[in-house]
Amino acid sequence: MRIRVLLADDHKIVRDGLRVLIEQQADIAVVAEAEDGRTAVGLVQDLSPDVVVMDIGMPDLNGIEATRQIIAKTSDVKVIALSMHSDRRFVAGMLGAGASGYLLKDSAFEELADAIRLVFADQTYLSPGITGVVIEDYVHHASAAEDTVLATLTAREREVLQLLAEGRSTKQIASDLKVSVKTVETHRQNVMKKLNLHSIADLTKYAIREGLTALER
16 A cells, blocks of 8 residues: 655645655655645545645645644644754744654655655654754753744634735635634734734734745745
């Protein structure tokens, strides 16, 4: 039986390259691709892949929030982060969301194939490219890292924050999330109050700094 993999990355050239390489493995197959986190969540629900290879910085719904939703709904699906970021907050964010592995994009492909096999076998894989300092910092300070202003936001508030930062209107967000415009406005007001921010520009800067949006790479 081949390990069924979903590729989630907003760069088609990355997905194409990964698909070609993965399809060369006799025991691994790509069953679908997603260009943003929300699509990835939906495809996981429809297809139930074994492993999701997840980029972090994606539009509409970033990889951390997508991973959190996937694990909450389908705990038997494994997620591997594949990112250019080695910063502690991204590592802590993905592992805290439930990812079973974390690789840097400059890793050799063989490392990804090995990671897919390991997480499929219920093991955890962290790329050697993530420095020991970063891993040690996560292990010893993950609980403290959760005690941040961002952690006071609900999952839906974080979604609204990302979409606002990406330039979506209140009406567009309401349509995307299938809620009322009033509900979105309430979420926006709550986010601004909790973060002590007073404009969309400030929210955008905050979202970029915290890695919630793919506007800056």
